[in-house]
Amino acid sequence: xxKYKLEDVAKLAEVSKTTVSRVINKRGYLSNKTVExxxxxxxxxxxxxxxxxxxxxxxxxxxxxxxxxxxxxxFFGELIEHLETILYQKGYKVILGNSMQNPEKEExxxxxxxxxxxxxxxxxxxxFNISTYKKYSGLPIVSIERTLTDEIPTISxxxxxxxxxxxxxxxxxxxxxxxxxxxxxxESMPSSYRHQGYLDAMANHGLKPxxxxxxxxxxxxxxxxxxxxxxxxxxxxxxxxxxNDTDAAQLMATLNSEQTDNIAVxxxxxxxxxxxxxxxxxxxxxxxxxxxxxxxxxLETRIKxxxxxxxxxxxxxxxxxxxxx
Amino acid sequence: xxKYKLEDVAKLAEVSKTTVSRVINKRGYLSNKTVExxxxxxxxxxxxxxxxxxxxxxxxxxxxxxxxxxxxxxFFGELIEHLETILYQKGYKVILGNSMQNPEKEExxxxxxxxxxxxxxxxxxxxFNISTYKKYSGLPIVSIERTLTDEIPTISxxxxxxxxxxxxxxxxxxxxxxxxxxxxxxESMPSSYRHQGYLDAMANHGLKPxxxxxxxxxxxxxxxxxxxxxxxxxxxxxxxxxxNDTDAAQLMATLNSEQTDNIAVxxxxxxxxxxxxxxxxxxxxxxxxxxxxxxxxxLETRIKxxxxxxxxxxxxxxxxxxxxx
DNA sequence: TTGTAAGCGTTATCAG
DNA sequence: CTGATAACGCTTACAA
Numbered sequence: 269x270x271k272y273k274l275e276d277v278a279k280l281a282e283v284s285k286t287t288v289s290r291v292i293n294k295r296g297y298l299s300n301k302t303v304e305x306x307x308x309x310x311x312x313x314x315x316x317x318x319x320x321x322x323x324x325x326x327x328x329x330x331x332x333x334x335x336x337x338x339x340x341x342x343f344f345g346e347l348i349e350h351l352e353t354i355l356y357q358k359g360y361k362v363i364l365g366n367s368m369q370n371p372e373k374e375e376x377x378x379x380x381x382x383x384x385x386x387x388x389x390x391x392x393x394x395x396f397n398i399s400t401y402k403k404y405s406g407l408p409i410v411s412i413e414r415t416l417t418d419e420i421p422t423i424s425x426x427x428x429x430x431x432x433x434x435x436x437x438x439x440x441x442x443x444x445x446x447x448x449x450x451x452x453x454x455e456s457m458p459s460s461y462r463h464q465g466y467l468d469a470m471a472n473h474g475l476k477p478x479x480x481x482x483x484x485x486x487x488x489x490x491x492x493x494x495x496x497x498x499x500x501x502x503x504x505x506x507x508x509x510x511x512n513d514t515d516a517a518q519l520m521a522t523l524n525s526e527q528t529d530n531i532a533v534x535x536x537x538x539x540x541x542x543x544x545x546x547x548x549x550x551x552x553x554x555x556x557x558x559x560x561x562x563x564x565x566x567l568e569t570r571i572k573x574x575x576x577x578x579x580x581x582x583x584x585x586x587x588x589x590x591x592x593x
Numbered sequence: 594x595x596k597y598k599l600e601d602v603a604k605l606a607e608v609s610k611t612t613v614s615r616v617i618n619k620r621g622y623l624s625n626k627t628v629e630x631x632x633x634x635x636x637x638x639x640x641x642x643x644x645x646x647x648x649x650x651x652x653x654x655x656x657x658x659x660x661x662x663x664x665x666x667x668f669f670g671e672l673i674e675h676l677e678t679i680l681y682q683k684g685y686k687v688i689l690g691n692s693m694q695n696p697e698k699e700e701x702x703x704x705x706x707x708x709x710x711x712x713x714x715x716x717x718x719x720x721f722n723i724s725t726y727k728k729y730s731g732l733p734i735v736s737i738e739r740t741l742t743d744e745i746p747t748i749s750x751x752x753x754x755x756x757x758x759x760x761x762x763x764x765x766x767x768x769x770x771x772x773x774x775x776x777x778x779x780e781s782m783p784s785s786y787r788h789q790g791y792l793d794a795m796a797n798h799g800l801k802p803x804x805x806x807x808x809x810x811x812x813x814x815x816x817x818x819x820x821x822x823x824x825x826x827x828x829x830x831x832x833x834x835x836x837n838d839t840d841a842a843q844l845m846a847t848l849n850s851e852q853t854d855n856i857a858v859x860x861x862x863x864x865x866x867x868x869x870x871x872x873x874x875x876x877x878x879x880x881x882x883x884x885x886x887x888x889x890x891x892l893e894t895r896i897k898x899x900x901x902x903x904x905x906x907x908x909x910x911x912x913x914x915x916x917x918x
Numbered sequence: 919t920t921g922t923a924a925g926c927g928t929t930a931t932c933a934g
Numbered sequence: 935c936t937g938a939t940a941a942c943g944c945t946t947a948c949a950a
Contacts, residue, residue, distance in 0.1 A: 271709070273927055284937045289929060297935050314728065316708025320654065321927035323645035324942045331688070338674055340866065345670040349663055352691050356698065361705075363656070364689040366677050373681065380686075383641025384596070384943090403639065488869035517870035525872070525915075541665065544813035545842035546870070547850070590850075598943055609921045614945060622919050646943035649926050709927090 272313045281309035292317065332360045332567070333381040336392040337368040337484070341514065342539040344392065347412070350560035351390060358564065367393045369485050375400065382407055388567045391416065394456060408570040410563050415456045421576045423563045424458040430552040430584040431465020434509045434534045437550060437586055439473050443507035443532055446470065447478040451511045459511065462536060466509055478502060482515060491515065495522050507532040513542045513551055520549060538587050550589035555582050597638045606634035617642065657685045657892070658706040661717040662693040662809070666839065667864040669717065675885035676715060683889070692718045694810050700725065707732055713892045716741065719781060733895040735888050740781045746901045748888045749783040755877040755909040756790020759834045759859045762875060762911055764798050768832035768857055771795065772803040776836045784836065787861060791834055803827060807840060816840065820847050832857040838867045838876055845874060863912050875914035880907050
């Protein structure tokens with residue numbers, strides 16, 4: 269409420285500002301008597317140090333910036349939650365920015381946050397061409413599932429394997445006309461390898477690939493129309509491998525309402541939420557918590573100025589879905 | 594990368610620090626010529642002001658703290674996303690803290706963030722007794738769906754009406770044995786009024802209330818066991834009003850897997866996500882975006898030091914669910 | 919229209 | 935063991 273400063277504490281404890289600072293930071297030699305006096309004074313005033321002053325002096329903020337498309341998608345929601353949890357344990361706070369459908373905002377966050385407002389950045393989005401990121405190379409940035417520049421390390425999963433796993437899961441059940449719903453296609457998205465996995469698995473079994481594109485940024489309403497159009501244009505399909513779980517779930521809802529639940533579906537992400545509320549839906553599960561802790565670990569070595577690998581790839585696994593909960 | 598300061602820009606542009614500061618903040622009279630020189634110098638150096646120094650001087654941070662149980666629940670995910678979007682437009686950044694199952698963390702965020710690290714706080718959680726909050730009264734805090742102290746304004750929805758609406762929706766379909774799944778019960782949670790609405794609606798129709806408790810903090814696995822137990826102990830029930838959508842969805846999944854889909858279910862929250870992937874599930878929808886903008890609006894008047902109401906109540910509506918998507 | 923100097927609240931250096 | 939004093943990088947009177 270009323271804002272006290274070091275000086276007020278010092279006065280009350282009848283010592284100097286330096287001494288107070290020392291007891292707060294537990295630095296140097298202090299007599300027990302003064303330590304106690306100071307603690308008492310701090311408690312009496314309910315003193316809290318001014319973060320801005322500390323940051324200015326210490327030259328770091330102990331804040332990490334998180335830039336993701338949206339907090340409302342379960343995958344990002346869970347990722348953000350894990351990141352915050354891990355970072356908090358390490359003494360960091362977290363500034364969150366949602367960049368969805370707003371490249372200017374993304375660039376704004378990048379430049380503002382990096383100017384002494386955060387100690388590092390974890391990015392799971394990018395609406396720019398690589399060149400925009402070039403000027404940030406060398407800074408403590410880690411990217412999740414995006415390729416930004418050669419300098420910025422990427423935390424990724426084995427998307428190719430995921431694509432193969434999903435496709436073969438469907439093929440093994442006897443389906444032949446299998447469609448793949450792809451999201452945004454860009455070389456900077458490792459998720460494109462899911463598509464390659466699908467393509468290769470289909471080819472290996474002599475099957476003809478079919479695909480449909482639904483951009484991640486579309487609203488649910490737009491996605492629903494797109495799904496319906498896809499269904500009406502591909503009457504022969506028997507199974508669908510969706511690029512992510514929400515698309516898969518929306519597809520299942522549509523099939524359900526049209527009594528065509530003989531079409532098999534598999535998604536991608538395997539969040540806790542989706543497996544809890546749609547346990548019957550198969551999915552490729554990403555190790556979200558592991559991705560978060562790897563991202564933090566790599567970011568920390570970056571902050572220390574140490575060398576990191578260009579890419580860290582984690583494993584995925586198949587969740588077959590289970591109607592017998 | 595290399596960190597430049599005002600002085601470096603000033604030197605390059607051959608003016609004083611003051612002048613550079615003026616052009617950055619567009620304050621006072623400047624000749625076009627100097628303005629341009631300065632802009633050029635800033636661009637050349639890719640200069641970015643030091644946030645800590647600005648904050649120290651200006652005595653505000655333009656950061657708002659958001660403390661919520663978890664980012665991974667769709668309701669909070671969407672709420673957080675809307676809050677971030679609105680706050681960003683108003684020039685604020687957002688520090689996010691998840692407090693779930695960690696009261697110490699919550700208190701830590703409270704005290705740390707309020708000490709000059711943020712200009713205000715939006716809180717959607719509380720693991721404490723009211724007294725802990727007393728010392729923060731008067732500070733720029735707004736709470737969402739929690740009652741903290743008399744001093745802290747609450748943004749809430751008409752939970753009572755929601756409870757009535759949900760219950761009557763089921764009654765009107767002819768169900769008589771209707772169970773209500775309640776979450777955490779505490780006077781500080783306006784959501785308790787959902788329960789009261791249920792109770793009153795049942796009584797008005799001469800029906801006997803039945804309830805089951807599932808704490809919000811439980812894991813999905815724990816919730817699933819609890820749901821199964823509830824089902825086996827209440828074989829006579831025909832319909833369930835769940836306190837939130839994820840519980841409702843998990844219940845539906847369980848019913849589904851046990852071929853007992855003759856039990857009707859209605860949830861509470863009505864997030865975009867849930868309505869998209871489970872369009873068949875009825876729910877009471879909260880106006881999440883409106884709650885976010887109301888929270889920001891009230892917080893801003895608090896920051897200005899102006900008076901606010903103790904409570905702001907928003908309306909809810911019934912989403913009947915729709916199997917014909 | 920521009921510059922000088924003081925001050926925001928800490929921490930670090932250097933004396934004592 | 936403790937205390938002056940000078941930074942940290944910016945904004946803002948007050949002068950010119």
